[in-house]
Amino acid sequence: MRSKMRADTQTDIKDEPAIRVPTLVKRYFCLLWEQRSMAVIGLLLATITAIAGIALLAVSGWFISATALAGLSLAGAHSFNYFAPGAIVRGLSIIRTTGRYGERITTHEATLRVISRLRSELFGSLAKHHWQENPLNSHDASSRLLEDIKYAESLYLSALIPGFVMLLSVLLYLFTIMIFLPDIIVWILPMLLLTVVLMPYLYLQQTLKPQDSLHQQRSQQWSSASSLFTNLRTLILYQRLQHVSATLLDNASAADITERQTSRARQKIMAINNLMCAVLILIILWQGLLALSVGELGGSHLFMLLLLTLGTQEVILGGTSALANFGLGYAALNRINAHAPSTIQQDLRTFISAAAAAETHIATPSAASPAIQFNAISYRYPQRASAVISQLSGKLAAPHWYWITAPSGHGKTTLLHLLTGQLNPYQGTINIIGANAGQLCLMPQQIDLLRGTLRYNLCLHQPHSDEALLKSLTLVELDHWLRQLPDGLDTWLGNGERMLSGGELKRLGMARLLLQDSRILLLDEPTAGIDQQRAVRILNRLHQHWAGKLVIINSHDSSLMCDSDQAFAID
Structure with a gap:
């Protein structure tokens, strides 16, 4: 004792004197920095995998269309080199498969290493806190804590990696477009900024705002259900079961409505994002046809750029939620920090838990x-x-x-x-x-x-x-x-x-x-x-x-x- x-x-x-408590946000990124080798390798492999997938789609489109165009004439069919593009397609397929496998191993290994340290330090600190003053065994507090830990642990895997991959893929996409259609940048740059910056921000707003209210409603629903089953006999004897059941149904209905509204709002954001991506494809098609008409662009290259745009948009849509996941994880770490009074050494390598009192x-x-x-x-x-x-x-x-x-x-x-x-x-x-x-x-x-x-x-x-x-x-x-x-x-x-x-x-x-x-x-x-x-x-x-x-x-x-x-x- x-x-x-x-x-x-x-x-x-x-x-x-008050103890100065650094935030768990710093501690999380300190632990991630300790695993920087594995984390950077995972980040690079994730990027290589995404780029290989986009390139595979674009090269395959070019290869198919170029083969079809070459087959229109006997001379073109004999002179077309089928082996080099085929080798490139097979090479990109191997790179994508290998990269995906390696990315899964390295990113999950880095995540698990950070999680193991963060959890042991966090629960060690929580165990030393005075929960008789602020009970953690209540459902609302414990469920919020577990939910926050889940969001905090997914910062690297669900936020940093898809966000980084999306940004790098967009930059490479712009570089490729400038090679084939340099004049089109003034058209597609605003669209890309909207899809990469504005849409993730709107998605973040629709995710963060209803999170607390939805959690409170689900907690209230759980508490009502627990009270009903615990006092079932008494409620039946005093003919109060119907009233309590109606309250439970009302709580469940309110939580379901909030969840549906949130889901619809996020779906609207994704629908707008898809619409902007469709506009981007139309711009590429429009400008590509103009370039094709004046001989500045080949037909196979136009088909390649269209498929390149589709592949990049798939990465953009996957990264739209990255900002929201980062916001959820960041907010979760701040909330956990309020439950875990702790002091961290200057180099942030050793986590030292401390009581909130003297x-x-x-x-x-x-x-x-x-x-x-x-x-x-x-x-x-x-x-x-x-x-x-x-x-x-x-x-x-x-x-x-x-x-x-x-x-x-x-x-x-x-x-x-x-x-x-x-x-x-x-x-x-x-x-x-x-x-x-x-x-x-x-x-x-x-x-x-x-x-x-x-x-x-x-x-x-x-x-x-x-x-x-x-x-x-x-x-x-x-x-x-x-x-x-x-x-x-x-x-x-x-x-x-x-x-x-x-x-x-x-x-x-x-x-x-x-x-x-x-x-x-x-x-x-x-x-x-x-x-x-x-x-x-x-x-x-x-x-x-x-x-x-x-x-x-x-x-x-x-x-x-x-x-x-x-x-x-x-x-």
């Missing part, structure tokens, strides 16, 4: 008895107007046991979470003396039972001997229960296996705590579900076993306090 410590200073947390200093453990001192700490949950803990001060020192007393909802569990670092106080400081972060351990109210053996549930990936496990179970009176298990410590527990009662789960949690051997122990409702006599016996044993330690208990049953225990009131 991580603890909040302030060794020598007594300053307010809000007075700490910097913590861990006191050096000493032989002195452990103690906790808090000075005027206050805490308010974001969704509440008033503070649950206000200006609380005090000192808790070993070897005493302290029982936190306060009515329900007055901050007993909140105080334990503040001590363990799961929450940060808005004001005040918490000093932990004579212990480090690894020597403070919490037994929560809800004890989770993992699907695995009893040994696994006790050890939690830490090495413990069978003797230590048996001793901890004996102290909490689970030794008799252990002897009844068919496979002893290797008996499987959890869903689909042997289950425990509420009191047995609590005692299993105490056994886990005993195995930690920490100097400061926090117990949240440890005796709930355990009968009074057994609870008294277990606590008496723990008094002896934990002699010299600092024990802080949150419990509604103050009758379990011993004469040596002390009450700590939260006003």
